[in-house]
Amino acid sequence: MNDSKLxxxxxxxxxxxxxxPSRALIDKIMRVPHEIEQxxxxxxxxxxxxxxxxxxxxxxxxxxxxxxxxGGAGSSALAEDEIAEIDQGNIIVADLGSALSENSDALxxxxxxxxxxx
Amino acid sequence: xxxxxxxxxxxxxxxxDGDQTAYGMLVDRHLSQNLGYATKVLxxxxxxxxxxxxxxxxxxxxxxxxxxxxxxxxxxWFYRVVTNLCYDVGRKRKPQDNVEMLETVASDDxxxxxxxxxxxxxxxxxxxxxxxxxxxxxxIILCYxxxxxNREASDVMEVSLNALESYLVRARRNLADxxxxxxxxxxxxxx
Numbered sequence: 001m002n003d004s005k006l007x008x009x010x011x012x013x014x015x016x017x018x019x020x021p022s023r024a025l026i027d028k029i030m031r032v033p034h035e036i037e038q039x040x041x042x043x044x045x046x047x048x049x050x051x052x053x054x055x056x057x058x059x060x061x062x063x064x065x066x067x068x069x070x071g072g073a074g075s076s077a078l079a080e081d082e083i084a085e086i087d088q089g090n091i092i093v094a095d096l097g098s099a100l101s102e103n104s105d106a107l108x109x110x111x112x113x114x115x116x117x118x
Numbered sequence: 119x120x121x122x123x124x125x126x127x128x129x130x131x132x133x134x135d136g137d138q139t140a141y142g143m144l145v146d147r148h149l150s151q152n153l154g155y156a157t158k159v160l161x162x163x164x165x166x167x168x169x170x171x172x173x174x175x176x177x178x179x180x181x182x183x184x185x186x187x188x189x190x191x192x193x194x195w196f197y198r199v200v201t202n203l204c205y206d207v208g209r210k211r212k213p214q215d216n217v218e219m220l221e222t223v224a225s226d227d228x229x230x231x232x233x234x235x236x237x238x239x240x241x242x243x244x245x246x247x248x249x250x251x252x253x254x255x256x257x258i259i260l261c262y263x264x265x266x267x268n269r270e271a272s273d274v275m276e277v278s279l280n281a282l283e284s285y286l287v288r289a290r291r292n293l294a295d296x297x298x299x300x301x302x303x304x305x306x307x308x309x
Binding site for chain 1: 134141142145166178181183240243262298
């Protein structure tokens with residue numbers, strides 16, 4: 001069967017299978033607001049509550065964890081102490097470095113002497 | 119401002135506040151079209167009428183929960199409601215149930231023979247549609263008879279655009295095959 005014949009049959013079917021709504025049906029549907037109470041915005045369904053609560057609780061928990069991790073006063077004080085300790089260490093090492101550089105000529109002399117003697 | 123300027127989504131918000139006039143306007147806009155849709159899906163007017171009644175009860179009851187932030191179009195949502203209700207009716211049908219078929223709306227200038235011939239052909243098309251897998255049938259009804267775009271139909275069926283197009287192609291091919299066989303059988307019976 002070709003496309004045009006199929007379209008022709010479908011068009012014919014469309015015309016015969018598109019009933020107009022009966023008066024009785026319209027009346028029944030229009031009575032709905034008088035007979036049926038609307039659901040309030042509040043829902044008792046567990047799934048609705050899960051959908052509502054899960055993202056909010058997750059966000060809140062994540063914010064709390066981040067707050068504890070990043071914003072704790074004790075840990076930042078400790079970090080400052082550690083930095084101060086490291087700086088102090090650098091100063092000591094730097095001092096030792098200068099001491100070594102002052103004596104490096106003498107050391108080289110000693111090495112040279114040992115080499116010559118060998 | 120004319121009533122046409124008010125969108126279906128606005129009407130839903132007003133219905134949510136208990137506005138019966140808005141409900142009436144929505145019924146006026148969508149009853150006829152969706153009754154035709156349900157009739158084609160079910161092949162039966164009385165069942166389609168029950169479906170429409172239930173669909174509008176859902177509109178009234180749940181309008182207060184309509185969330186405009188979701189950007190869902192009312193027509194898409196309502197087609198989904200009607201589709202699901204049609205599926206429910208189809209599932210509840212017993213195999214031996216004889217569904218009352220639709221009477222042809224005959225125009226005055228049609229002869230009795232013409233009416234019978236149109237009836238027979240329409241029944242054949244209905245049988246062919248019923249023989250299609252559910253998704254192919256929905257695709258052809260939504261796109262061909264309801265005039266929805268492929269994108270809208272894919273939204274109603276909750277499938278991708280590619281899947282919808284594939285259903286359409288297969289549905290037309292299967293329909294042509296089934297109707298060709300029917301015609302051949304009829305000719306054999308007459309001959």
